[in-house]
Every structure is written in C-alpha cells, then in structure tokens.
Amino acid sequence: MNKLISFLLVSLFLVAVASAQTSYPNLPTEFTADVEIQVETSQSPFPMPSISGTMYYAYQKRVQRMDSTDPMFGQTVTTLDRYDQMNEYNFASGDCKCSPISGDMPLYTVLPGSTYQGQSNVNGVESDQWMFSLSPSVNISLFVDPTREILTQAVMLVSQQGTTMTTTITFSNVNTNSISDDIFEVPAYCQCPTPAPPVIPPANACPGNPPSGCNCAPALSFCSEVNYPIDSSDAPSVDAMIEQTFNNFVSFAQPTAACASNMKSFLCATLFPLCTGSIIPVLPCANLCPSCSCGAGNNTCAAALPNTVCTQYGNGFC
Structure with missing residues (x-):
C-alpha cells in the first residue's frame, strides 16, 4: 500500500476499543470489501x-491485503501488509518488493471521544457520521451503516500551512465472513528479512538508561504512571491529547468509575507504548483491555491479542 494510504490507515488506529455503555458502533475486525481511494x-x-x-x-491475525489496479497502466498490484512480521510486500506479475513496516496496524473503530454528526447518504446508504479530531490540523470522519454496523466511508482531512489534503476511502460489498489464511500467504518469490523480536527493557531503564532510540518521559500531568521508556519526543503534547480524548469519552459515555479508570490506563498504554528499540510495536498488556469493565467485546480491543512483550500501565483490571 502506498505511503499516503498507509498514513491514513495508521492514523485511523489510535484507540482500539468501543464501549458498550455508549452508542458507539462495534465495527467488525475482519472483513473483505471493494474500496475506492480518492485523494x-x-x-x-x-x-x-x-x-x-x-x-x-x-485484525486478529495482524494482516491486511489490497489488490488494486494501477490507474496509469492498468496492472493489478497486490500490497500485503504482514504486521505479524512487520514486513510489507508489493508484488505483481512475478516481481516483488518488500520493506519494513513502521507503526502499528490500523483498527477501524469509532474512537472514544468521537462526536456524532448526524446522517449522510453514502452510495445510497444512510450512514451515521462520527468525527474525531486527531489534532488541530487532522480530522477523521467515519461513516457507518447503523443497520449492519459496517463502514461505508472513511475521510481524513489534513490542514497544514495553508494547504488541505482530503483522503477518502469508500467501502462497498462488505463481507464479514472469516478470510482464508491462503489470502495472506507471502509468494515464494518474495524474500524479506524479519526483525528480531523485541526485548523487554529492565525495570530500572528510566530515568537514566533507556534502550537506543528511546526516551524517558518527563513527569506527565495526566498519564503520570509513564515511568518506562517511550519513543515520543513530545510527550507533554501527547499527554494533553490523551486527557482531552478521555474527557470527551467520559462526557459522552458517562461510564462507571471502574470503566473510566480502566479506559484511562488503556489510553495511556496505547499512546505511550513501551519502547524497546525494536521496529515491532508493543501493544497494551491484555489485563488493560477495558472489555471487562466497559462491556465491549474483547475482539475490539488490541490489548486482547497475544503478545509476549506488552505495555503495562499502572495496575491491570481484567
């Protein structure tokens, strides 16, 4: 998948949970769909x-694939993202190129703190619109068929230095049946080295000895228990964004005290993941998944995935 599409998909992965105590839709984590991408x-x-x-x-298998037609030459090109290997494969007609993936796999979900914008017609489907402000310059809107709880469209608007860029992904013929593992097999002619698995930093890595490429965060006002290595160079700004997201979630969902506390820990662990110095991203530990206290199915929660190295923020819940 080209870099622009990857940027959109990675941006859509911010928080991997939808609380059943709200009217947020519970979108599927495995599907096949026809898509059109317009920039x-x-x-x-x-x-x-x-x-x-x-x-x-x-999502549970950590894989995604896109078979697209080159708009200039008409050739069918496949992009296979294997997040379980952290490799991306682009192949067509026996030729293959591979490169490492940076960042985590997107999870298509309506983010906690999103605001309901009413309904819009997307290709004949009356769709609920949910908007999330990722930053002052980035807004993401998801359009959801409320009957089937599937995406009909995703739109990202980026405004920077007087210019705007709008990327729109339109979904149709969405099928939520299980996908055969054969679809995600890497062709034999594609060869790409895989990175070594991440190594857990020692408990005393901060404040003075973080792994190479990692930082120790300053004292944070909201995610105050981030006392482990992170890769953010602007931790206070991220901390403020997490606090705003959390406050929006509480205002909209009016969760129980346990759900709110669990959600805060999950948000902090998600957006301040443990930095190991490896390209492979680290997910929140499974006991931080808010499903047990907020009522969502754990298939909507990235923390529910098996992972030998994970981010533990504060005390676990589930």
Whole structure:
C-alpha cells in the first residue's frame, strides 16, 4: 500500500476499543470489501486518479491485503501488509518488493471521544457520521451503516500551512465472513528479512538508561504512571491529547468509575507504548483491555491479542 494510504490507515488506529455503555458502533475486525481511494489537495485543481480494488482485512491475525489496479497502466498490484512480521510486500506479475513496516496496524473503530454528526447518504446508504479530531490540523470522519454496523466511508482531512489534503476511502460489498489464511500467504518469490523480536527493557531503564532510540518521559500531568521508556519526543503534547480524548469519552459515555479508570490506563498504554528499540510495536498488556469493565467485546480491543512483550500501565483490571 502506498505511503499516503498507509498514513491514513495508521492514523485511523489510535484507540482500539468501543464501549458498550455508549452508542458507539462495534465495527467488525475482519472483513473483505471493494474500496475506492480518492485523494484531493488544495494545491492541485484536479483530483489525483482514484485507486480501486479489493481489501482483505483481519485484525486478529495482524494482516491486511489490497489488490488494486494501477490507474496509469492498468496492472493489478497486490500490497500485503504482514504486521505479524512487520514486513510489507508489493508484488505483481512475478516481481516483488518488500520493506519494513513502521507503526502499528490500523483498527477501524469509532474512537472514544468521537462526536456524532448526524446522517449522510453514502452510495445510497444512510450512514451515521462520527468525527474525531486527531489534532488541530487532522480530522477523521467515519461513516457507518447503523443497520449492519459496517463502514461505508472513511475521510481524513489534513490542514497544514495553508494547504488541505482530503483522503477518502469508500467501502462497498462488505463481507464479514472469516478470510482464508491462503489470502495472506507471502509468494515464494518474495524474500524479506524479519526483525528480531523485541526485548523487554529492565525495570530500572528510566530515568537514566533507556534502550537506543528511546526516551524517558518527563513527569506527565495526566498519564503520570509513564515511568518506562517511550519513543515520543513530545510527550507533554501527547499527554494533553490523551486527557482531552478521555474527557470527551467520559462526557459522552458517562461510564462507571471502574470503566473510566480502566479506559484511562488503556489510553495511556496505547499512546505511550513501551519502547524497546525494536521496529515491532508493543501493544497494551491484555489485563488493560477495558472489555471487562466497559462491556465491549474483547475482539475490539488490541490489548486482547497475544503478545509476549506488552505495555503495562499502572495496575491491570481484567
């Protein structure tokens, strides 16, 4: 998947849970869909050629695939993202290129703190619109078929230095049946080294001895129990964003005290993941998943995935 699409998908992964105590939809974590991707920028009077194809997505397996048609040459190109290996494979007609993936796999979900914007018609489907402000310059809108609880469209608007860029992914023919593992097999002619698994830093790594490429956070006002190595160089700004997200969630969902406390820990662990110096991202520990106190199914929670190295923030709940 090209870098622009990857940026959108990674941005959509911010928080991996939807609370059953709210009216947030519980979107599927495995699906096949026809997709059309359109990018428009204020710097160009004409839109870029759209990309159409089929997306295969299986979050629990940590894999996604996109078969698309090159808008210039008409060739079918496959992009296979294997987050379990942290490798991306691009192949067509027997040729293959591979590269390491940076960042974590996106989870298509309505984020805690999103605001309901009413309904819009997307390709004939009356869809609920949910908007989330990722930052002052980035807004993400998800359009959801409320009957089937599936995505119909995802839109990201980025405004920077007087220019805007809008990326729109439109979904159709969404099938939520299980996908065969064969779909995500790497062709034999694709060869790509895999990184070594991450190593847990010692408990006393902070404040003075973080792994290479990692930092020790200053005292934070909201996520005050981040006392482990992180990779954020602007921790106070991230801390403020987490606090705003949490406050929006509490205002909208009015959760129980246990759910609110659990959600705070999960948000802090998600957005301040333990830094190991490895390219492989570290997820929150399973006992931080808010499903037990907020009522959501654990298949909507990244922390529910098996992981030998995980981020533990404060005390576990589940």
